[in-house]
Amino acid sequence: MIIFLFSKVSFVFQPVGQILGIVMPPVILALILYYLINPLINVLERRFHVNRILSISVVFIIIAALIVWGIMSLIPLIQSQIDSLIKNWPNYWDSLNKGIQHLFSDPKMHAIQERLADMDKNISKSFEKSMDSIVPQTFSNIGSVFSVVTNVVMILLTAPFILFFMLKDDKKFKQSVIRFVPDRLKKSTSDLLSEISSSLSSYITGQLTVAFWVAVMFFVGYLIIGQRYALVLGIVAGILNLIPYVGSTLALLPSLVIAAFIAPSMVLKVIIVFLVEQTIETRVISPIIVGNKMSMHPVTTILVLLVSAGMYGLIGMIAGIPIFAILKIICTRIFNWFKRNSSWYTDEEIDEGNADDKQNPVPTPISQDIKSSKKDNK
Secondary structure (H helix, E strand, C coil), rough: CCHHHHHCCHHHHHHHHHHHHHHHHHHHHHHHHHHHHHHHHHHHCCCCCHHHHHHHHHHHHHHHHHHHHHHHHHHHHHHHHHHHHHHHHHHHHHHHHHHHHHHHEEEEEHHHHHHHHHHCCCHHHHHHHHHHHHHHHHHHCCHHHHHHHHHHHHHHHHHHHHHHHHHHHHHHHHHHHCCCCCCCHHHHHHHHHHHHHHHHHHHHHHHHHCCCCHHHHHHHHHHHHHCCHHHHHHHHHHEEEEEECCCHHHHHHHHHHHHHHHHHHHHHEEEEHHHHHHHHHHHHHHHCCCCCCCCHHHHHHHHHHHHHHHHHHHHHHHHHHHHHHHHHHHHHHHHHHHHHHHCCCCHHHHHHHHHHHHHCCCCHHHHHHHHHHHHHCC
């Protein structure tokens, strides 16, 4: 009945959704940067006794200098490689099609060859149609494009200010939230917020650090074997590596297409680089940096990726794991609270269910009353 009534007044909550859509992007960007920068700020404050505001200002200046350096030196190189890749991509695709057709030129493969030819024609037609519709859609959607650009600029300008106050008042945030919580729930709420923050911090810093080293490994490997567009392919591999399990494999596909256009031996070299990178990442980098801090089974991770990708696409694949981890922490604590305060579970089951909470036990008056009543009954 409650769900039915809410569905009838959903228009009341539409402004809330719009407000969240405006506010959340800069907050999320600032939150990601917060978890990356805050450990450094804490080290400067605790070990070297540097004023927190001064250390934040110095870190901001260093980041701004790195951004300017990147724009002045790396952006032109990346842009030239991207322009060359876009210009030569049709040739790479045609060469790949010819190679595949030559591979299946055997009469026994005639049916497969026809299907490949039909697929190629369909792809070419859809590409031509999309190109024909780009120009009119561009002129008709100039307002929406301008709106998107404005939103991106506002996010980039607003996020640093939010980040500054997150770093400056990080200890006050949890206190300001907990003061609205009833007294008997303050301890458990504080532990819950700390656990969520620790989980998000380990996931964000770990994933971004691994993505950086993946980009470096692909870039160095492609330089060694002489692969074209090594910098762009390395950056793409690092970005796609944020998608668990399938990111590096997706990044391998454009490199294989380019390698197939160069020489068959280059394809083998690219595969060797991929295997070496995967070995180093899975055996050395990921266990050291990330480990198993999310405490998620691989099957659970795959199912979460399938659901989040089906519902929200690429953004869902990237954000699905941390959101699921937060929900898991909340649901686990609620269930453990229920087991502590319910007479449906024996003491052994309660102790087994609270094995993860032994470090921070949260006794409640209700649970104490239940235990005392059990003793009286005995």
